Amino acid sequence: MEIKDLKSEISGIVSSQYNIHDKLQGICDLLKEKVPHFDWVGFYFKNGEKEELKLAEFSGKPTEHTLIPFGKGICGQVALSNENFVVQDVSEQENYISCGIDVKSEIVVPIFNKGKNIGQIDIDSHQRSPFTKKDEELLEFVCEEVSALIN
């Protein structure tokens, strides 16, 4: 599916009548289904006042990593760096939390709301080096759309 069609489907979900949880679930399911190298898609958000991330909606295999302290793993590092983190080969990362032997690469893009890093979208892939600038562009678009859902 073309990136522009994916973007328009995502905008459709965001502007639908569903509640925020169903919208986030719909985005996860859509991305996992339509992008062949996306094998796990999930949203993590800051857990209240705590310096940790909490797993929200996701599509793919359940993970035991539902709480991740800031600084730990790829996700925890993005909570502090405020920057996209593209890991084309997870075996080269020391600060990495494994969610399964089949995961070979990962991309995490932060979600900003009123200038604050409030969470992120996290994608795992079973392929090595699958991610391109187009994935980053798509995921940045998703994060902007999701931010608009949050007051």
Ligand code: SME
């Ligand atoms: N691999 C992540 C942990 C979350 S899972 O990918 C679902 C990390 O290193 O932060």
